[in-house]
Structures are given as structure tokens and as C-alpha cells.
Amino acid sequence: MNLNVEHLCVSFSEANIVRDVSLRVNNKQFVGLIGPNGCGKSTLLKSIYKVIKPRQGDVYLSELDVIKSSPRKVAQKLGVVGQFNELSFDFTVREMVAMGRTPHKGMLETDNQEDDSIVTAALHKVNLDTYAGRSYNSLSGGEKQRVILARVLAQQPEFMILDEPTNHLDIKYQLQILNIVKRLDIGILAALHDLTLAAQYCDYLYVMKEGQVAASGKPEDILTKELIGEVFDVACETYRNPVTGALGIAYLETR
Numbered sequence: 150m151n152l153n154v155e156h157l158c159v160s161f162s163e164a165n166i167v168r169d170v171s172l173r174v175n176n177k178q179f180v181g182l183i184g185p186n187g188c189g190k191s192t193l194l195k196s197i198y199k200v201i202k203p204r205q206g207d208v209y210l211s212e213l214d215v216i217k218s219s220p221r222k223v224a225q226k227l228g229v230v231g232q233f234n235e236l237s238f239d240f241t242v243r244e245m246v247a248m249g250r251t252p253h254k255g256m257l258e259t260d261n262q263e264d265d266s267i268v269t270a271a272l273h274k275v276n277l278d279t280y281a282g283r284s285y286n287s288l289s290g291g292e293k294q295r296v297i298l299a300r301v302l303a304q305q306p307e308f309m310i311l312d313e314p315t316n317h318l319d320i321k322y323q324l325q326i327l328n329i330v331k332r333l334d335i336g337i338l339a340a341l342h343d344l345t346l347a348a349q350y351c352d353y354l355y356v357m358k359e360g361q362v363a364a365s366g367k368p369e370d371i372l373t374k375e376l377i378g379e380v381f382d383v384a385c386e387t388y389r390n391p392v393t394g395a396l397g398i399a400y401l402e403t404r
């Protein structure tokens with residue numbers, strides 16, 4: 150399933166936060182969205198996954214018109230790992246993950262054996278098998294993040310949007326989450342802050358600045374010291390990591 154965003158504009162009162170953004174994610178492509186704090190990444194993602202109504206523009210998941218379709222219809226195809234995962238009511242970890250099955254169920258339909266095994270497999274995938282009975286609100290930020298990913302895995306989406314999915318996570322779980330997501334082999338659009346991880350995992354990047362796409366391309370083509378300097382206002386040098394061969398970025402000082 151691919152994602153097509155065309156000329157999207159989002160405004161709050163007089164402020165134009167997302168300004169004429171168009172982007173595309175092909176099926177099975179892992180696309181990163183990078184840019185400084187406040188440039189509009191979350192607002193753009195929220196307007197794609199229907200939390201914010203854009204002032205103008207179109208969003209299509211393959212043939213599905215996301216803006217005109219019901220949330221339920223979209224949730225059958227699109228999984229979202231958002232930025233803040235606090236809850237007012239408490240649920241167990243297993244109940245949270247089981248919610249991922251909701252878009253696939255009828256109004257009065259309860260979970261069946263297949264749903265239960267999907268939930269168990271999702272918990273296992275994020276190493277939370279032994280947490281199933283724990284209260285969600287008692288978990289650490291990183292554990293909550295993994296529960297949310299498990300819920301999205303249980304949803305079995307055909308496309309996934311992630312907003313800073315590695316927030317709160319130590320390096321092991323940062324890599325685990327990105328590996329899990331990458332191996333799903335579906336289209337992914339993820340806002341990421343760590344440019345080295347973005348270079349390592351993403352097939353393609355969109356760079357946002359002040360609500361607009363400032364650059365796009367393959368990580369090795371666009372993550373130059375000039376672009377990083379211009380967009381993030383830091384001095385750096387890029388290099389090939391001698392161990393992994395991946396793109397490395399050495400930050401020198403704030404300009």
C-alpha cells in the first residue's frame with residue numbers, strides 16, 4: 150500500500166504550520182521525516198492520520214481517500230505510533246494490545262482465538278510476554294512505547310506512521326523497534342530525530358523546515374554537512390563509519 154500526500158496545508162488560527170507539503174511513500178518503502186523542533190513534522194503526520202483536519206490538500210492510501218473515509222475504515226489499513234501515550238483510565242498491557250484488533254471487529258463481536266494468538270505474538274515480538282497482566286500506567290516510558298508498537302502490530306496494518314518511535318528508548322530497544330518495523334515490509338513514514346539512525350534505516354528522506362519540504366532524496370545524497378547546517382543550524386562533518394560503512398555525522402559545535 151502506498152501513501153500519496155498532495156499539497157497539504159494546515160493552519161492554526163493565523164499560523165500556517167504545514168505549507169503545501171506533497172510527499173509519496175511507495176509500498177514497502179521506509180521513508181523518514183526529519184527536521185528541527187517545531188518545523189511541523191507531528192502536525193503533518195497528524196493531518197495524515199486524521200487527528201487534525203487540513204485546510205487544504207489530499208491524502209491517499211493507495212485508492213483510499215483518507216480525509217473523506219471514516220476513522221474505522223482508515224484504521225483497518227493504517228497503524229500509528231504517536232508521540233504521547235498517556236492514558237486517563239488504566240488497562241492491562243494485554244488489553245491495550247488487544248485494542249489493536251478493534252478496527253477488524255464488528256460492533257458486538259468479541260475477540261476469538263485467532264485474535265488472542267495475534268495479541269500474544271505481538272507481545273512476544275516486543276519482548277513483553279511477561280508484562281501481559283501489568284497495568285499500563287505503571288510502565289516506564291520505554292515500556293509504554295513498546296506496548297503501543299505491539300498494539301499496532303496486532304492491528305496488522307498495511308501502512309504505518311510513526312512519530313518519534315524511539316523516544317524514551319535505550320539503544321537496544323531503539324534498534325529493536327526500527328528492526329521490527331523495517332521487517333514488516335510495508336510502507337512506513339516515520340518522523341525521526343536521530344539523523345544517523347534515519348540514514349541507516351530509511352530508503353528515502355523528506356527534510357522539513359518551517360512547514361515546508363526543504364529537501365528530499367536518498368539519505369546518502371541529501372545528508373550533507375551543508376544541508377544539516379542550514380536546516381538544523383549546527384556545524385558537522387559527515388563520514389563513512391569505518392566499522393559499519395554507514396553514513397556517520399560528527400557534530401562540531403552549535404553555530
Ligand SMILES: Nc1ncnc2c1ncn2[C@@H]1O[C@H](COP(=O)(O)OP(=O)(O)OP(=O)(O)O)[C@@H](O)[C@H]1O
Nearest residue numbers: 161162164166184185186187188189190191192193
Ligand atoms: N493545536 C495547535 N495550536 C497552535 N499551534 C500549534 C498547535 N499544534 C502545534 N502547534 C505549533 O505548530 C508548530 C509545529 O509543531 P509540531 O509539533 O508539528 O512540530 P514538530 O516538527 O513535530 O516538533 P518536535 O520535533 O519538537 O516534535 C509549533 O510551533 C507548535 O507550537
